Amino acid sequence: MLFNIFQQLFHTFQQMIHTFRQMLSYPFLVNALVVGILVSLCAALLGVSLVLKRYSMIGDGLSRVGFASLAIAYAMNAAPLLVSIPVCVIAAFLLLRLNENSKLKGDAATGLLCSGALAVGVMTISLTTGMNTDVCNYMFGSILSMSKSDVRLSIVLSIVVLILYVILYNKIFAVTFDETFAKATGTRSNLYNMLIALLTAVTVVLGMRMMGTLLISSLIIFPALSSMRICKHFSSVVICSAMLSVVCFVAGIYFSYMHSTPTGASIVIADIIVFLLFVFVEKIKER
Numbered sequence: 001m002l003f004n005i006f007q008q009l010f011h012t013f014q015q016m017i018h019t020f021r022q023m024l025s026y027p028f029l030v031n032a033l034v035v036g037i038l039v040s041l042c043a044a045l046l047g048v049s050l051v052l053k054r055y056s057m058i059g060d061g062l063s064r065v066g067f068a069s070l071a072i073a074y075a076m077n078a079a080p081l082l083v084s085i086p087v088c089v090i091a092a093f094l095l096l097r098l099n100e101n102s103k104l105k106g107d108a109a110t111g112l113l114c115s116g117a118l119a120v121g122v123m124t125i126s127l128t129t130g131m132n133t134d135v136c137n138y139m140f141g142s143i144l145s146m147s148k149s150d151v152r153l154s155i156v157l158s159i160v161v162l163i164l165y166v167i168l169y170n171k172i173f174a175v176t177f178d179e180t181f182a183k184a185t186g187t188r189s190n191l192y193n194m195l196i197a198l199l200t201a202v203t204v205v206l207g208m209r210m211m212g213t214l215l216i217s218s219l220i221i222f223p224a225l226s227s228m229r230i231c232k233h234f235s236s237v238v239i240c241s242a243m244l245s246v247v248c249f250v251a252g253i254y255f256s257y258m259h260s261t262p263t264g265a266s267i268v269i270a271d272i273i274v275f276l277l278f279v280f281v282e283k284i285k286e287r
Contacts, residue, residue, distance in 0.1 A: 056224075
């Protein structure tokens with residue numbers, strides 16, 4: 001009986017390897033895997049700090065700004081990524097300032113940004129290009145929509161984000177856990193908060209092609225929340241979050257390829273399953 005189970009598992013594993021080899025024979029899927037893994041890593045690493053600082057919904061706000069900026073880019077016949085990235089960076093800085101210095105705090109500021117940017121995007125589309133395929137790809141995600149220039153730019157910027165995160169890990173840790181103490185020790189917390197916002201904006205824009213504006217925030221939130229169920233130290237949460245993000249992304253791509261389901265939704269479903277599994281493990285550990 002046990003031998004039959006192992007034999008069936010081995011056969012299933014062989015089928016999966018064969019399917020992955022088929023997937024790697026398609027250049028657009030190779031591009032999607034490379035870019036997706038890099039963006040998933042960026043989102044997961046930044047997501048831990050954003051969730052702990054209660055800025056987790058900033059991804060939603062920036063994704064709506066990205067949608068509005070790409071709508072304007074299409075209306076102007078400009079490169080979408082080259083327009084969306086600086087606009088989202090500016091929006092991230094403004095949102096951070098609103099949270100710190102204004103009576104308009106947290107979810108209210110994010111909600112204002114979400115609804116306002118989405119309205120601008122929809123109005124721009126209705127007055128210019130209409131709801132075409134390219135716009136729908138940005139809203140709901142499509143691995144087929146990535147051009148060679150998008151892939152190159154995404155890879156370069158993702159690597160830059162990862163390098164900056166690793167170099168400034170200690171500073172990011174300090175401003176994440178105790179910003180007051182960090183200021184007292186001479187750390188320029190405002191500068192590092194702005195850096196986190198900058199890296200988040202870049203990551204959100206890069207992930208919009210894959211996940212769509214409506215689902216990109218899941219890459220930021222779910223891996224961090226899942227890791228926090230069983231990991232108690234910042235470093236272990238970061239490492240676990242990065243691993244989960246990559247595993248869920250690959251699983252989502254695999255399921256999408258096998259069953260012709262939307263890529264972004266498939267990845268989010270994988271994240272939800274892992275989150276529920278980790279919640280279950282946490283409950284067992286508590287008992």
